[in-house]
Amino acid sequence: MKVEKFNYNDRDDLFANTYVVSDSFNSAVIIDPSVDYDGIVNYLERNSLTPKAILLTHGHFDHIRGVSRLINKYNIPVYIHFLETPLLTDPYLNGSELFGNSVSLSNIATLITITDKQVLRILENEIIVIHTPYHTEGSVCYYIKKDNILFTGDTLFKLSVGRNDLPTSTSKYTESTFDKLKALPEATKVYPGHGGNTTIGFELSFNRFLNY
Numbered sequence: 001m002k003v004e005k006f007n008y009n010d011r012d013d014l015f016a017n018t019y020v021v022s023d024s025f026n027s028a029v030i031i032d033p034s035v036d037y038d039g040i041v042n043y044l045e046r047n048s049l050t051p052k053a054i055l056l057t058h059g060h061f062d063h064i065r066g067v068s069r070l071i072n073k074y075n076i077p078v079y080i081h082f083l084e085t086p087l088l089t090d091p092y093l094n095g096s097e098l099f100g101n102s103v104s105l106s107n108i109a110t111l112i113t114i115t116d117k118q119v120l121r122i123l124e125n126e127i128i129v130i131h132t133p134y135h136t137e138g139s140v141c142y143y144i145k146k147d148n149i150l151f152t153g154d155t156l157f158k159l160s161v162g163r164n165d166l167p168t169s170t171s172k173y174t175e176s177t178f179d180k181l182k183a184l185p186e187a188t189k190v191y192p193g194h195g196g197n198t199t200i201g202f203e204l205s206f207n208r209f210l211n212y
Contacts, residue, residue: 057153
């Protein structure tokens, strides 16, 4: 599996990361399309990739602003945890209202809700959903076990973790959420929603937020 990372260094989108994951059959998924911009479309077409789905780790505006452009062009489904769906259309809950943006996605024709431990068979290798309530109640990570890669959204960053003081944040699951991630192989490569890549092993050794 190939992972292509997009970071637009855009303050309006809080420097969020977007990932395109593709397989040997040239099928692809887009994880957290953060910017309403043609860069992802250009990449898909330049590499003859067929997008199959958009996977959202959570519903904050800086991870969903590029959804409409992609579904208008490709008519692909959007996957999100069922607890997270209200954020897609509520500018207060998704945080855009706080930044004067008012992001609301009302044009998603095919919205597929997911749950913990669900296995998504979209690409060549299975994608496992790990429900990680903390940053938001319906946050998830996507784990491709065969490739030992994990997309953590705003749950886990390099040397840090996401905020837990936002409208749908929940701190009562902190330990159980991070225990799930700490149990993964230390060699697991982590692709977070902001910042640089890391590994589970590195975070276990140096991330003070995981030492509770």
